[in-house]
Every structure is written in C-alpha cells, then in structure tokens.
Amino acid sequence: MELLDDDKTIDMAELFKIFGDSTRIKIINVLLDNELCVCEITNKINVSQSAVSHQLRILKTAKLVKYYKKGNCIYYSLADDHVKKIFMLGSEHTNE
Amino acid sequence: MELLDDDKTIDMAELFKIFGDSTRIKIINVLLDNELCVCEITNKINVSQSAVSHQLRILKTAKLVKYYKKGNCIYYSLADDHVKKIFMLGSEHTNE
DNA sequence: TTTATATATGAACAGATATTCATATAGATA
DNA sequence: TATCTATATGAATATCTGTTCATATATAAA
Numbered sequence: 307m308e309l310l311d312d313d314k315t316i317d318m319a320e321l322f323k324i325f326g327d328s329t330r331i332k333i334i335n336v337l338l339d340n341e342l343c344v345c346e347i348t349n350k351i352n353v354s355q356s357a358v359s360h361q362l363r364i365l366k367t368a369k370l371v372k373y374y375k376k377g378n379c380i381y382y383s384l385a386d387d388h389v390k391k392i393f394m395l396g397s398e399h400t401n402e
Numbered sequence: 403m404e405l406l407d408d409d410k411t412i413d414m415a416e417l418f419k420i421f422g423d424s425t426r427i428k429i430i431n432v433l434l435d436n437e438l439c440v441c442e443i444t445n446k447i448n449v450s451q452s453a454v455s456h457q458l459r460i461l462k463t464a465k466l467v468k469y470y471k472k473g474n475c476i477y478y479s480l481a482d483d484h485v486k487k488i489f490m491l492g493s494e495h496t497n498e
Numbered sequence: 499t500t501t502a503t504a505t506a507t508g509a510a511c512a513g514a515t516a517t518t519c520a521t522a523t524a525g526a527t528a
Numbered sequence: 529t530a531t532c533t534a535t536a537t538g539a540a541t542a543t544c545t546g547t548t549c550a551t552a553t554a555t556a557a558a
Contacts, residue, residue: 307431307434307435307490307493309431309432309446310427310428310431310493312424314493314496315424315427315428315431316424317496318421318427318489318492318493318496319421319422319423319424319426319427320422321422321492321495321496322418322419322421322422322427322492323418323419323422323423323545324422325414325415325418325421325422326415326416326417326418326419326420326421326422327415327419327545327546328408328411328412328415329546329547330415331406331411331414331415331418332406332411335403335405335406335411336405338403339403343504343505344504344505344506345503345504345505350405353547354547354548355504355505355506356505356506356507356547356548356549356550357546357547357548358505359505359506359507360506360507360546360547361546362505362506363506363507375555377504377555377556378503378504378505378554378555378556379503379504379505379555380504380505380506388491388494388495391491392488392491392492392495393414394403395484395487395488395491396414396417396418396488397403397406397410397414398484399417399484399488400410400413400414400417423515423516425516425517439534439535440534440535440536441533441534441535449517450517450518451534451535451536452517452518452519452520452535452536452537453516453517453518454535455535455536455537456516456517456536456537457516458535458536459536459537471525473525473526473534474524474525474526474533474534474535475525475533475534475535476534476535476536499558500557500558501556501557501558502555502556502557502558503554503555503556503557504553504554504555504556505552505553505554505555506551506552506553506554507550507551507552507553508549508550508551508552509548509549509550510547510548510549511546511547511548511549512545512546512547512548513544513545513546513547514543514544514545514546515542515543515544515545516541516542516543516544517540517541517542517543518539518540518541518542519538519539519540519541520537520538520539521536521537521538522535522536522537522538523534523535523536523537524533524534524535524536525532525533525534525535526531526532526533526534527530527531527532527533528529528530528531528532
C-alpha cells in the first residue's frame with residue numbers, strides 16, 4: 307500500500323481515537339445488536355448519565371452512531387456496519 | 403454479542419488508542435509491506451528521529467511491532483497480520 | 499400549569515499524551 | 529582509541545481529553 311496523505315492519516319487517527327476510550331467502547335458494545343435510549347445505555351454500563359451524554363455527542367459528531375426521538379427518549383444505534391466490524395476486529399485482537 | 407468485562411473493555415480501548423495517533427499511523431503505514439530501520443522510517447515520514455523512537459517504543463510495548471538488530475541498525479516490522487487488518491479496515495472506513 | 503423524567507451542555511479540574519531538546523548508549527569505522 | 533552514525537531516553541512543556549457538578553431544556557404526566 308502507498309503512503310497515505312496527511313489528511314487521510316489524520317482522519318484515520320481521529321477515527322481510531324474515538325474507539326480508544328473505555329466509555330465509548332462500552333457504549334458501542336451495548337449498541338452492537340440493539341438500539342437503546344440514553345437511559346438504558348446508562349443503566350447497562352457503569353457510567354454517569356452526563357458522561358454517557360458527553361461521549362454520545364462525540365460518537366454522534368464522528369457519525370459513528372445515529373439516533374431518533376420517541377417521546378421523551380432518544381434512541382441511539384450504530385451508524386453502520388463498519389463500526390461493528392472495527393469493534394469486532396479489535397475484540398478479536400484483544401483475545402490473543 | 404454479550405457485554406464485555408471491564409478488563410477486556412480497557413484492553414480494547416488501549417489497543418485502539420495506539421492506532422489513534424497520526425505519527426503511529428504513519429509508522430504503521432510505512433511498515434505495512436516492508437521492514438525498515440528507524441532511520442528509514444524517519445526519512446519516509448515527516449517526524450523527528452526522537453519522536454519516531456518514542457512512538458516506536460509505544461508500538462513495541464503494545465506488541466504491535468517487532469524488531470531485530472543488524473549491525474548499527476534496528477529493523478522494525480508489524481508484529482502480525484492483525485495490525486495490518488485493523489489498519490486497512492480503518493483506512494476503508496475513512497474513505498467513505 | 500406544576501412536577502417529574504430524559505437528555506444535553508458548559509465550566510472547571512485532573513490526568514494523560516506527544517513533541518522537543520539535550521544527552522546517553524552502542525556499534526562501526528578510521 | 530577517537531569519531532561517526534543509529535537509536536533510545538529523560539525531563540520539561542503544552543495540549544488534549546474525560547469526568548464531575550450544576551444546570552438548562554424539553555417532553556410527559558399529574
């Protein structure tokens with residue numbers, strides 16, 4: 307493979323940086339197979355509501371999750387299959 | 403997929419954290435198909451020798467690269483195919 | 499319309515991280 | 529041995545990042 311240009315290099319680093327935090331990994335983990343509202347996410351992982359919300363914003367900004375409103379709640383899910391793939395590959399590597 | 407335990411979650415985050423830096427991405431990039439000595443790496447990417455060395459240490463500690471001495475030089479290469487896979491998957495995602 | 503619930507957000511703070519600079523180490527060569 | 533080249537490393541510094549706390553916003557329910 308050829309040498310990536312600087313922009314692409316930075317974009318890749320930014321992408322991995324998002325996966326490089328325990329709270330965000332936990333959030334992605336619980337969203338792998340379901341959509342969940344913030345409240346449910348907060349209950350499933352051991353992190354404060356505020357921290358979850360802050361991290362969801364980062365995931366949202368990076369377009370790694372999507373969401374919709376339903377009444378009082380906001381349901382989040384993974385943006386596309388790529389997110390799951392990256393997660394699973396990381397998971398595999400970590401098992402060794 | 404089930405909920406990962408905390409240790410595994412942290413390990414995964416640590417793994418991705420290592421990919422989450424431009425300098426390290428550049429280093430992995432030039433090592434994708436070749437082994438190179440520090441000097442060659444430094445020449446190929448636009449980063450100081452010291453910074454390259456510091457980052458190689460991090461990659462080394464995480465067992466993402468391996469190396470051997472030959473005379474004056476130390477040759478680095480990717481530790482296994484997983485590293486390349488993760489890199490390529492990130493690269494694909496970044497193209498979209 | 500008052501109250502309760504769900505979510506988001508800004509400020510402040512603490513901890514982590516990457517680079518630079520200076521220098522150490524070690525092997526090779528003169 | 530003295531010198532040159534390749535690599536590593538520690539300290540200092542600046543920047544970035546994640547959490548907490550307090551609070552705002554918005555919808556729902558009473």
